[in-house]
Amino acid sequence: MKIICCIRVCVPSLLSLFFIAHAFGQSIGVPVSPLGEGPWILDTAEQHKIRVSVVARGLSHPWAIAFLPDENILVTERPGRLRLIRDGVLDSLPISGTPNVRTDGNGGLMDVAVHPEFSENGLIYLTYTKPMGNGWGAPALAVGQLVGHVLTDLRDLVVTEAYEGNSGLNGRVAFGSDGKVYMSTGGRVGDAAQDPMSLRGKVLRLEDDGTMPADNPFLNRFNYRPEIYTLGHRNTLGLMLHPNTGEMWQHENGPNGGDEINILSPGGNYGWPIVSFGRFYSGERVNDNPVREGLESPLLVWLPAIAASGIAVYTGDQFPAWKGNVFIGSLRMGGIPGTGHLQRIVFNERTEEMRREIMLTELNRRIREVREGPDGFLYLLTDEESDGALLMIEPAI
Amino acid sequence: MKIICCIRVCVPSLLSLFFIAHAFGQSIGVPVSPLGEGPWILDTAEQHKIRVSVVARGLSHPWAIAFLPDENILVTERPGRLRLIRDGVLDSLPISGTPNVRTDGNGGLMDVAVHPEFSENGLIYLTYTKPMGNGWGAPALAVGQLVGHVLTDLRDLVVTEAYEGNSGLNGRVAFGSDGKVYMSTGGRVGDAAQDPMSLRGKVLRLEDDGTMPADNPFLNRFNYRPEIYTLGHRNTLGLMLHPNTGEMWQHENGPNGGDEINILSPGGNYGWPIVSFGRFYSGERVNDNPVREGLESPLLVWLPAIAASGIAVYTGDQFPAWKGNVFIGSLRMGGIPGTGHLQRIVFNERTEEMRREIMLTELNRRIREVREGPDGFLYLLTDEESDGALLMIEPAI
Numbered sequence: 059m060k061i062i063c064c065i066r067v068c069v070p071s072l073l074s075l076f077f078i079a080h081a082f083g084q085s086i087g088v089p090v091s092p093l094g095e096g097p098w099i100l101d102t103a104e105q106h107k108i109r110v111s112v113v114a115r116g117l118s119h120p121w122a123i124a125f126l127p128d129e130n131i132l133v134t135e136r137p138g139r140l141r142l143i144r145d146g147v148l149d150s151l152p153i154s155g156t157p158n159v160r161t162d163g164n165g166g167l168m169d170v171a172v173h174p175e176f177s178e179n180g181l182i183y184l185t186y187t188k189p190m191g192n193g194w195g196a197p198a199l200a201v202g203q204l205v206g207h208v209l210t211d212l213r214d215l216v217v218t219e220a221y222e223g224n225s226g227l228n229g230r231v232a233f234g235s236d237g238k239v240y241m242s243t244g245g246r247v248g249d250a251a252q253d254p255m256s257l258r259g260k261v262l263r264l265e266d267d268g269t270m271p272a273d274n275p276f277l278n279r280f281n282y283r284p285e286i287y288t289l290g291h292r293n294t295l296g297l298m299l300h301p302n303t304g305e306m307w308q309h310e311n312g313p314n315g316g317d318e319i320n321i322l323s324p325g326g327n328y329g330w331p332i333v334s335f336g337r338f339y340s341g342e343r344v345n346d347n348p349v350r351e352g353l354e355s356p357l358l359v360w361l362p363a364i365a366a367s368g369i370a371v372y373t374g375d376q377f378p379a380w381k382g383n384v385f386i387g388s389l390r391m392g393g394i395p396g397t398g399h400l401q402r403i404v405f406n407e408r409t410e411e412m413r414r415e416i417m418l419t420e421l422n423r424r425i426r427e428v429r430e431g432p433d434g435f436l437y438l439l440t441d442e443e444s445d446g447a448l449l450m451i452e453p454a455i
Numbered sequence: 456m457k458i459i460c461c462i463r464v465c466v467p468s469l470l471s472l473f474f475i476a477h478a479f480g481q482s483i484g485v486p487v488s489p490l491g492e493g494p495w496i497l498d499t500a501e502q503h504k505i506r507v508s509v510v511a512r513g514l515s516h517p518w519a520i521a522f523l524p525d526e527n528i529l530v531t532e533r534p535g536r537l538r539l540i541r542d543g544v545l546d547s548l549p550i551s552g553t554p555n556v557r558t559d560g561n562g563g564l565m566d567v568a569v570h571p572e573f574s575e576n577g578l579i580y581l582t583y584t585k586p587m588g589n590g591w592g593a594p595a596l597a598v599g600q601l602v603g604h605v606l607t608d609l610r611d612l613v614v615t616e617a618y619e620g621n622s623g624l625n626g627r628v629a630f631g632s633d634g635k636v637y638m639s640t641g642g643r644v645g646d647a648a649q650d651p652m653s654l655r656g657k658v659l660r661l662e663d664d665g666t667m668p669a670d671n672p673f674l675n676r677f678n679y680r681p682e683i684y685t686l687g688h689r690n691t692l693g694l695m696l697h698p699n700t701g702e703m704w705q706h707e708n709g710p711n712g713g714d715e716i717n718i719l720s721p722g723g724n725y726g727w728p729i730v731s732f733g734r735f736y737s738g739e740r741v742n743d744n745p746v747r748e749g750l751e752s753p754l755l756v757w758l759p760a761i762a763a764s765g766i767a768v769y770t771g772d773q774f775p776a777w778k779g780n781v782f783i784g785s786l787r788m789g790g791i792p793g794t795g796h797l798q799r800i801v802f803n804e805r806t807e808e809m810r811r812e813i814m815l816t817e818l819n820r821r822i823r824e825v826r827e828g829p830d831g832f833l834y835l836l837t838d839e840e841s842d843g844a845l846l847m848i849e850p851a852i
Binding site: 314315335337340341342343346347348349355359360361362391405406408410411412413414416419 | 756807
């Protein structure tokens with residue numbers, strides 16, 4: 059069913075604005091209206107008005123953003139394309155030389171990270187689902203050198219166990235303050251996330267050339283994979299070097315409720331599937347007590363689930379009231395698929411949660427990724443089959 | 456700042472509708488626009504379109520709804536008025552004979568319950584804050600006989616300990632399937648909710664004349680108040696006889712996160728302030744482990760808090776897809792004061808949570824109360840200083 063929706067908003071003290079939006083469509087099984095042209099002027103809690111505009115659109119399931127030193131933007135598309143946004147304009151040709159991907163369900167080309175010394179070495183890192191034959195796919199990490207519009211010398215640094223289905227294939231990659239490469243792997247299936255000989259449901263830690271760091275927590279432990287940095291993760295959709303503290307922050311989706319943010323400590327076990335604040339899809343609790351000695355408790359939990367996807371800490375000067383706040387993308391609104399939002403979380407100086415704000419519900423979009431740009435604006439990706447967009451958030455006077 | 460917002464929505468397959476709404480205002484410290492005239496046609500997840508319309512407005516902090524056997528509606532206003540909606544029209548004169556109330560902060564006239572044999576005895580029950588001198592107030596329960604437009608023979612059945620401030624004064628009242636009267640009291644302050652000699656932070660159980668039922672769980676226990684049915688409650692804003700199971704359902708607000716629904720069992724201790732899924736306003740967790748032997752765990756938790764207020768189970772025929780679903784009002788949206796929503800919760804046959812839907816965000820209203828009418832429609836109250844409204848939800852074809 060199509061809804062044509064014409065909204066005229068008159069704000070006396072502002073310039074008159076015409077824009078298209080649709081406020082009605084938090085729905086399951088009900089098609090969500092297309093994203094309008096924008097820009098949208100929206101109220102927020104502490105920053106007051108913001109302006110949300112479209113930088114690029116027509117993307118297919120865009121998954122991740124990375125900023126290059128020249129402030130151009132890399133965007134991955136899950137079907138297997140790496141796109142370049144040069145001076146604010148989307149290059150029509152994808153970057154060549156990217157890996158072949160198995161693309162069904164959650165798999166495909168996922169995250170992209172830029173080497174801290176990219177200006178010298180041109181290296182970028184990609185997580186993707188590597189086709190392994192017979193329809194199976196293996197979450198993998200590859201590195202290549204970006205030369206102009208071509209990715210050269212692509213090679214795999216990690217290829218994890220293959221899956222037949224599409225469960226838990228998501229993977230993020232990020233550089234730590236120690237210059238190491240951190241890669242997350244999905245662990246939804248069975249007890250793999252607790253199995254120290256499996257790479258599933260882990261965060262891995264590698265040198266930038268894929269070798270084992272000498273100080274990895276399980277390096278010389280019998281029956282442990284040496285790549286493992288942390289274990290017991292279900293479905294990590296966010297992995298970030300906290301720009302102020304140097305810690306690695308991670309977030310993962312619970313099954314039915316129980317999405318969580320963790321601050322990673324070496325060798326930590328984050329509990330899946332032994333403990334969770336969530337429930338199985340049948341309704342049963344994962345366990346009666348979500349806290350257990352020897353297992354790390356999350357920093358923050360969502361009940362119900364919001365399908366958290368993407369994390370950023372705001373450090374810029376454009377939004378003074380947001381300094382140090384954590385932003386999280388959401389692929390669903392209050393537990394119902396089909397629409398999402400952006401969440402802002404305020405912590406105190408002890409990194410204890412103070413409050414959360416739900417933003418951008420007016421756009422009715424699944425938010426896949428959120429990053430701060432070098433210009434101090436926030437950048438988001440909306441998850442759509444054929445019209446995924448890169449959005450920018452600026453202050454509106 | 457005022458926003459004048461004119462929305463014209465054209466739905467090809469429906470009648471053309473003109474209505475006023477405002478989709479932009481989830482805000483703290485930013486005035487929220489007035490409620491438009493309605494009706495609003497909104498999408499929902501499983502029932503598809505609904506029609507929300509205004510039955511009555513201009514109410515001051517309306518708090519509770521009760522339906523009389525003749526289908527007329529009683530509505531309390533927190534400043535101390537009991538209003539009657541007769542054949543869909545708000546009587547301009549409040550019902551006389553209601554108790555004087557102390558009305559600041561959360562206190563005042565709160566809940567209203569109709570005796571199951573109202574047709575014979577005309578009794579209605581009111582929770583309110585009784586003025587105790589020097590600005591102090593005591594949560595109290597009164598009963599009176601409604602004769603036409605007058606409440607007669609008003610007398611107090613319970614007067615609990617007086618408070619100086621306005622914390623935790625909220626109280627609900629409901630009849631159980633056993634014909635007893637259940638009354639909740641706030642327990643935010645100190646350890647009162649755990650003190651068996653205090654009536655704070657409890658659910659009390661009384662005969663309809665205020666005397667002690669012979670089977671109350673602590674009736675002959677030394678140093679226990681005999682009225683106590685359950686203890687360890689923080690701030691109960693919902694108390695309901697589940698129409699299908701006969702159980703008493705209760706929900707209460709956590710401090711900063713950790714709102715919860717409980718199914719009450721006689722003598723149960725629901726944990727406040729020993730355990731909670733929430734945090735103190737300073738950010739610190741109430742405790743590292745929200746689950747403890749000997750304390751009842753909630754049926755369902757919200758993180759972040761939604762300031763749950765009002766609960767109903769849908770039993771009617773107007774919304775077949777909602778049969779058996781639980782509806783909860785919310786006074787805030789994702790932890791930010793100023794706006795709320797209606798939440799629908801689906802349980803399976805083992806009363807395990809399956810999913811939740813967030814509805815009515817488009818209206819940007821704090822929802823104080825939700826009830827099913829005898830007509831099978833849902834009725835809500837919006838919490839406003841001077842233009843609180845009684846809303847009705849019907850299916851929209």
